[in-house]
Amino acid sequence: MVLRPAQVNIKALDAPAIGRFWAEALGWNAFSPGATTYVGPADDFVWPDPVAVGIDVVPVPEPKTAAKNRTHLDLATTSAAHHTELVARLLTLGATPADVGQGDVPWTVLADPEGNEFCVLEPRDIYRDTGPIAAIVVDCEDPHAMARFWGEAVDWTLHEVTDGIARLRSAKGVGPYLEFLRTRGTKTVPDRIHLDLLPYPGDDKAAEVARLRALGATDHDLGQGDTPWTVLADPEGHEFCVLALS
Secondary structure (H helix, E strand, O other): OOOOEEEEEEEOHHHHHHHHHHHHOOOOEEEEOOOOOOEEEEOOOOOOOOOOOOEEEEEOOOOOOOOOOOOOEEOOOOOOOOOOHHHHHHHHHEEOOOOOOOOOOOOOOOOOOOEEEEOOOOOOOOOOOOOOOOEEEEEEEHHHHHHHHHHHOOOOOEEEEOOEEEEEEEEEOOOOOOEEEEEOOOOOOOEEOOOEEEEEEOOOHHHHHHHHHHHOOOOOOOOOOOOOEEEEEEOOOOOEEEEOOO
């Protein structure tokens, strides 16, 4: 039994608009198969994507209130010129500069039109083949503990773990990294952005959920009611969902 990260879930007041923003930002396409807006690289709706981790924008009535999301995306660039061009293009799409206390750094911190922070990285060799999303970054207190939990929770390979960062990536060596970055401060509000995990065909979702609980995940109530997916939280309280194959 094993799970794979299928998509990044982003809550938004205007899901179609935020979906269009991220589709244009990544050079991907936006689809509305139901109430949510899905963003992926294929020309036609393909879910789950066999390589990429997609984005699913979910409509909610509440605006973003946290000063800084605990989860964000890092975007990759291939050259200094590409970095400059991408930042300029994102600003024209409705992104705004964001200050999260980063100081003088070589990357650029922006926010999408609803205030969700993300980074446009300077060129880095490690991200040269990830596609437009370099990494899904989660703030945490203990990267070692996150490596232990998430290294067992999903079928991605642990590439690095230090006191400052834990880094995982698909065992196929494709797509973005999942990074747990040691950051001061504890989680105090529900995550505006979280991961959705998916069983493989033939695997038992209930058994996967039980396995995650045994690893240290806890049940989490976001007011989801009776849904086909299960909401859990990792040992530091970051929410995530285990989806059901349709």
